Amino acid sequence: MAIRAILLSKDSLDPRGIRLQGARVTGQLDLTDVRSAVPLKLEKCRFDEPVVLERAQLSTVSLRGSHLSGLQADGLHVDGDLSLKGLRATGTDQESVVRLRGAHITGRLWMEGVVINNATGSAFFADDLKVDGTAFLDRLQATCDSKHGAVQLIGARIAGQLVMTNCRLTNYGGPALHADALRVENMTGMDDLRAIGEGESGAVRLSEAHITGQLSLSQAKLYNSSGPAFQADGLRVNALVSLDGLKATGHHEDGAVRLMHASISGQLNLLGAVLVSDRGPGLAGDGLRVGGSTVIGGLQAEGAGEDGAVRLSGAHLSGKLSTRGSEKAVRLTNKGNGPALRADRLRVDSDVILASVTATGRGELGTLHLPGAHIAGDLTVGGSATNDSGGRIFLDLRHAHVHSQLSLFDQTFWREAFSKQETERPQLLLNGLTYRTPPTASGADIWLEALQKCMPHYSPQPYRQLAESYRNVGAEEQAKKILIAQQEAFHATLHRRRDKAWHRTSDLTVRYGYRPGRALWLLLLLLLAACGVMTIWAEPHGLLVHPGDGSHCGFIETIGEAVTRTLPLLRFAAYGGCKLTDSGGAQAVYAVMLILQALSWALLTLFVAGFTGIIRKPSS
Incomplete structure (x- = not known):
């Protein structure tokens, strides 16, 4: 007081x-x-x-x-x-x-x-x-x-x-x-x-x-x-927001660390952070906006459920998303039924570098879930990604866009994946994925094999996108090789015999339209066969003679008759000077020549269709 x-x-x-x-x-x-x-x-x-x-x-x-x-x-x-x-x-x-x-x-x-x-x-x-x-x-x-x-x-x-x-x-x-x-x-x-x-x-x-x-x-x-x-x-x-070395443990569906619709004008650092939730994501960042780089080197995130261990759905990162900056590998683990990383509709205005990542997910959403992502720079993923139960999808990039290079795992990872039984082999979802340049790290052959062995269902778009990336750098032959592989994969989806027969014919004759020159070589073989029939069978046995006096035809006349009958477009001057007789043997020769003529027309048609690209028009 x-x-x-x-x-x-x-x-x-x-x-x-x-x-x-x-x-x-x-x-x-x-x-x-x-x-x-x-x-x-x-x-x-x-x-x-x-x-x-x-x-x-x-x-x-x-x-x-x-x-x-x-x-x-x-x-x-x-x-x-x-x-x-x-x-x-x-x-x-x-x-x-x-x-x-x-x-x-x-x-x-x-x-x-x-x-x-x-x-x-x-x-x-x-x-x-x-x-x-x-x-x-x-x-x-x-x-x-x-x-x-x-x-x-x-x-x-x-x-x-x-x-x-x-x-x-x-x-x-x-x-x-x-x-x-x-x-x-x-x-x-x-x-x-x-x-x-x-x-x-x-x-x-x-x-x-x-x-x-x-x-x-x-x-x-x-x-x-x-x-x-x-x-x-x-x-x-x-x-800047620094969460370096942060250890956060939560027990709720909302996750351990929530940055939903947060806005960070500078850089976001999560170097060496340990984020653990037994009922939700370790990091929940739906709609997060970061003006600088997002650095997650050494991040250890553990979550449970379909939201993932790390969730960045609809996030917009103006700088890089990078796992660099720490000697420790990044570990993303989902102990429930969901992905390790859930980043559908993620937008990154620079590179995404997920090197040295050990990702473990469970369920049908896959381990790394990035459908609809838009990446303005490179996408690099390295390390390992496994799906422990409920599904084998380890990477989902459906309808994603990578503006520059795509690098997904190394050859060791892919070789190990290819060596597994088909029922145990990890699966990729790539339909709608677009990128500009050929995938690096794994190489063309490895990536092509991944499309053949690791996609759960045949889809033409991933093959065509891979071929387009090689065309962008002038590698036309490699692009054709990939498109031929696409047709081979498509052949396995056909069920009607008629469709299979036509598809196989286009393979044998013009390699699905990507090797039209093959039809010309086959046509040359037909011409040689026709010449053989005329010179070895018809002329020596008196089945091909001059119509006036029945005398034997000369060698050049015989060859001309064979070529002209096989390819009526090529009329030799000597044509008409020799004629098949009316004997049974001559009629057999005539039938053979009709068959060779039909085959030659078919080969010419296939060549033109393959050369002009008509045979490749269907969406398959």
Whole structure:
């Protein structure tokens, strides 16, 4: 009561204000609605009753190193710094032990090393707090059992930095840190944070928060036994976000780390992070926007369910998505029934480099699920991808687009896949995938074999896309080889004998239209056969003679007769000078020549069709 009376006294006060150190205050210090322009410093004091500063308007305030059962300072206005360094507060207030709801501090907020314990409510409740300088909350320890956050900063506004490094926050009934709609005009540091929370709200919650500077949770450890570890849906950060070395464990369908529809203008780092959820994804980033690169080298993500271990559906990454930057391999594991990576409709404006990845999925969605993805640069996937149960699909790139090079695994991976029995062989879904240049790493032969052996059903588009990529670099012969292989695969899908016979004929004669010169060679063989029939059979046996006197025909006349009868388009001058007789043998020769003539016309037709591309027109 004496302190209140002094501050309200009309007598002039010492400009140095009120200073009290090491005292024990037995009554309640209640400065509600008090206005004072001098500093108030009550340091290393012990208060038996909660300190009340509600709606007070004070100059610099310091409770540094003091022990108290509560601080009620809703609506407090401080024209300077508020220092609670080393404060010890233990109480049983059902709302909060330390309250700064709606407070306004024009200077800095010092809460370094503060220890707050509350068995029945929140520890530090500061919704709508406004700090015009930096808020130092590093090494803060808060323990409580409340549906509110152990540290609650919903709607708070901090013009400087928010420093929460090395904090230890525990809430047995709700979030450890609840800061929805928080706004920080500078960087926010939560390195080495330890947070244990409970419930669906998350252990650390930053939904719809807006941080103008960097956000760092490097080496932080977050745990929630019944919800997400880090809930940051709609988060906006105008610079880099560092989650390097983050260890986050959640137990909920929402996943361990949620960045749904978050927007990060700078780079997103997840180097060496360990994200674990036993009921949902390790990382859920649907609709995530990242303006810089996304670096996930050494990431260990474990999830369960159809959402995947890492989910980036509809995300838009302006920079690279890369696994580089760490010596550790990336491990993506789904222990439920779903993919390791689910990134349908992912858009990346640069390269996607998934090298040294060990991905394990389960179920029909496949291990790496990227249908409809759009990648403006290269797509590189290396390491291993396995589907443990419920299906054999390990890569789904249906209707995806890669603007530049495609590199999927190395030859060792593919050789091992090809060596397995057909019923155990891993499967690819590639229908609609487009890319510009030939696949690297595996090579044309390996990739072609992958199309033949690892696609669950025949589809012409993957073959044609592969051929087109070789045409783009001028490798026309390689393109034809691939298209011939496509026709061979198509032949296996035919069922009617007539279709099979025609298809096989086009193979033998013009190689499905891609080798039309073969028909000309066969035509030459027919001409040789016709010449043989005439010179070896007809002329020596008197079956081919001059019609006037019945004399034998000369060699050139015989050859001319053979060529002209086989190909009527080629009429020799000597034609008409020799004629087959009416004998039975001559009639047999005539029949043979008719057959050879029909075959020659067929070969000519096939040659023209193959040369002009008509034989390749069907969509098969």
